[in-house]
Amino acid sequence: MGISSALYSGVSGLNTNGQAMSVIGNNLANTNTVGFKGSRTVFADLLSSNINGSGGISQVGRGVGMSTVDNVFSQGTFETTESNLDVAIEGEGFFMLKEPGNLTTFYSRAGAFRFDDDGYLVNPEGLRVQGKGFDVNGSLKAGDAGDIQVLNEGLIAGNATTEVSLTTNLDADEAILPIADFLITDPNTFNYSSSTQVYDTLGNPHLLTTYFIKTAENTWNWAWSAEDETGATLQGAGADALSFTEDGILQNAALDPPLPTTGNIASIDWVNGTAITTIDITFDTTQFNSESVVISQDQNGYGAGDLTGIEIDPDGIVIASYSNGEQTKVSQLVLGKFVNPNGLALAGSNLYTETRASGTPRTGLPGAELGKVFTNSLEQSNVDMGAEFVKMITVQRGFQANSKIITTVDELLGELINLKR
Secondary structure (H helix, E strand, C coil), rough: HHHHHHHHHHHHHHHHHHHHHHHHHHHHHHCCCCCCCCCCEEECCCCCCCEEEEEEEEEEEECEEEEEEECCCCCCEEEEECCEEEEEEEEECCCEEECCCCEEEEEECCCCEEEECCCEEEEECCEEEEEEEEECCCCCCCCCEECCCCCCHHHHHCCCCCCCEEEEECCCCCCCCHHCHHHHHHCHHEEEEEEEEECCCCCCCCEEEEEEEEEECCCCEEEEEEEEECCEEEECCCCCCCECCCCCCCEECCCCCCCEEEEEEECCCCCCCCCCCEEEEEEEEEECCCCCEEEEEEECEECCEEEEEEECCCCCEEEEECCCCEEEEEECCCEEEEHHHHCCCEEEEEEEEECCCCCCHHHHHHHHCCEEECCCCEECCCCCHHHHHHHHHHHHHHHHHHEEEEEEEHHHHHHHHHHCC
């Protein structure tokens, strides 16, 4: 009985060490797999048997078995890449992906993403990356995460100019001119002018010129002109003058401290089928003893543009860039985090699925809790080749030792059979 028990103990050792070698082989095979997390084997002795002897009851082990195979979710090192769509996670979070037509959510640490022909952000196997979309105002939409997709076939519509900001200095030494003599065609009737490109509702560009006329000490009037689609001149005068303090600072009598003055150009008809627009001009202006100059100018309109590129920024936001210089927030990546990641089930292709043992994931945007994201980067496998080779040696020796048990027991059984001779 004892000899046969030793034989089966050796068999259990062969089986268990063979399974351990399979785990080591899988780790080494995935040394260069993006986002791969290595595994380790945990052995446990089998239930012992009781033996009655003169000294009492003793216990003898029956061999070894595989207790569990744990996934090791330690942080992998980062590899810098050339793709703006490659993303790596620093922390405990997972990317969330879904297969078209399948409600199951898959989780992964591999962030080698790309866009398919329908504009969806996907992994190499075609699963769609999940994120929260932005509305037209650039704010995150409420609700659950969904597929990340770039719409409109890569074209963004133009946007009409509604606000213009001018930061200028008007020379305090300029001569005072009669406002009644002002003509946009006569440079002698105004002191200074500047032009800004603005856009109508179809994204067509127009040149808006602003004129400054010094009408009294520390007081300037302003006017504007532009051309419609037919070449006819549109023009008008500002309702409120620009008043300056003795220190050359623009003052707004209604506010303390004074703020920049805003003028209004109402009901511009470009005569090209576009909507009538209104433009507010903000004058952030000084009157110092220096030549008149435009320091900066800005406006909020733009023409139509073609998609020129898509990238993911350090906050996990997918940004589409267009030929008109505009950038649009498309969606922000959503991450999931588990209380017990060792309970996740392997699904192949660097994917995991939720189980009862893993618990329900905590989902949210990238950050300190769920993990930070790094663009132009991929997380490498966390397998330590040196450690795996050391484990391979110990498992090999364990396998050899258990094989010796079997051969030794076989010799003992042979001697037992020879007793009859």
